[in-house]
């Protein structure tokens with residue numbers, strides 16, 4: 136047994152945490168395969184609720200919401216990744232410049248600001264400048280809060296790449312731009328991919344900010360689910376939740392292995 | 402030397418890192434010239450500014466003062482990718498994502514050369530560094546010595562006017578290092594490229610170079626042929642850093658046109674070459690191999706001896722206690738002429754003593 140397991144109370148506390156964290160998820164996953172309409176009594180195994188998700192009366196709403204979520208997540212993660220990559224290059228490769236510390240704080244501050252504050256502030260901002268609420272307002276808000284999440288793995292990766300690689304490229308007659316394109320970006324790629332996937336997931340499951348800045352009649356998956364739950368919980372919600380969980384787990388796992396992969400060959 | 406024969410001229414180069422109270426002077430008024438087609442070494446202890454000077458030549462570091470000229474042209478305004486100079490970096494800087502062949506071809510491709518032409522050059526370089534079989538490998542699949550050769554090949558491939566080598570052999574084991582020294586010299590002769598080779602190993606510098614510059618603490622200490630630097634060290638640092646030597650406080654006996662005659666510990670009087678001392682006292686250096694240990698001369702006692710195969714090191718003590726190091730060649734039958742504790746006598750041949758400027 137490892138030394139940490141010898142601390143008194145280690146096992147009960149661990150089990151308690153695991154149960155609180157994962158038992159609800161397990162219940163949702165198991166009951167999504169429940170044949171009965173009750174969300175607490177087990178009938179028999181069935182895929183009816185998955186069928187309901189794709190072809191039931193609410194399927195149109197969920198499909199539209201899923202498309203919105205996907206489009207916003209891809210667009211927001213792509214934009215945030217481009218911005219975060221540029222920011223990381225400026226912070227770590229451009230030497231010292233005025234306002235560097237302030238920039239660093241500003242990039243990471245959104246991680247610390249309570250989300251509800253950002254949501255209210257963003258809503259007020261869009262109303263103040265008279266910006267019509269709709270898909271575009273969701274996208275803009277998502278890009279902004281995704282930047283720090285994309286920045287962290289990208290900056291971590293870039294920090295591990297020594298400056299002599301770019302110098303070696305310039306020594307071989309590469310311009311600054313060629314050194315970036317042919318040497319630095321390929322070496323940064325695992326970090327960039329990890330940053331993109333993290334931003335993608337963060338955007339995909341955001342509820343609070345989206346709920347504030349979305350226009351009337353426009354839903355993303357989280358807001359659509361919330362709307363459906365308000366009418367009463369049906370097992371088809373569990374099926375959707377299980378599907379989203381699956382996507383999240385796949386993407387986060389991919390992100391993890393990508394960042395691992397990169398660390399090996401340098 | 403004619404001006405056209407000078408490949409690189411380092412003219413009063415200064416380099417200061419930082420500003421204000423935290424600043425540090427890395428290079429202080431360094432000047433020397435490197436001839437075209439020369440194998441030149443830059444020698445100095447760790448931290449003396451060798452890498453900084455190379456980085457200034459390559460364009461990765463700006464000048465704080467002075468100038469660097471390449472065949473008479475100022476380099477200061479050219480970015481690194483516009484200088485016909487290549488570097489073999491101290492840590493090789495191989496790109497983990499490129500194969501050996503891709504990496505070696507990199508420079509030529511950047512210069513806008515066609516695929517076929519650059520492939521021919523890559524093949525030629527691979528043959529030169531004997532890595533034909535490794536063309537498709539990634540750096541992680543190469544040994545240290547092989548990585549070193551790749552770094553050399555990729556720097557040679559674009560046929561630069563000057564090649565800068567920053568302690569390229571320091572990570573290799575002794576056998577491989579000795580072999581690579583010879584190979585480097587051959588490659589330099591074959592290609593005719595001017596090599597500026599940085600090392601902190603004085604033996605390596607003396608073995609490889611035609612001419613060297615010796616640096617310490619950001620200053621040039623001496624500049625000349627290996628023989629000049631060894632035989633006529635300008636100051637105490639150079640005499641100490643290049644080879645082994647004995648230092649003596651000496652009293653000036655006479656200082657006439659013929660030379661300086663000095664008296665050292667134990668009353669030994671010798672003629673010393675070098676700069677004329679100003680005062681009545683000076684510092685002189687006598688190399689261990691310039692002493693003769695025999696039965697005639699200054700009386701001394703043998704403290705210790707170290708047998709080194711080709712020769713023997715004797716640590717002896719003069720009658721007043723001054724320690725002296727003597728190196729005697731082991732001729733057939735001459736070995737171990739003295740044992741620890743024996744009394745012996747020291748004598749010095751003409752031209753052995755050297756007055757040091759500071």
Ligand SMILES: Nc1ncnc2c1ncn2[C@@H]1O[C@H](COP(=O)(O)OP(=O)(O)OP(=O)(O)O)[C@@H](O)[C@H]1O
Pocket residue numbers: 418419425426427445446447448449450451452453454601
């Ligand atoms: N970027 C920098 N900022 C501040 N000081 C520096 C910088 N680069 C080098 N120095 C200082 O300049 C001096 C010379 O460093 P340099 O790397 O040129 O030494 P070196 O002769 O190459 O040593 P070594 O044999 O250990 O490689 C050192 O005192 C070092 O601390």
Ligand SMILES: [Mg+2]
Pocket residue numbers: 451452453491567
């Ligand atoms: Mg160095």
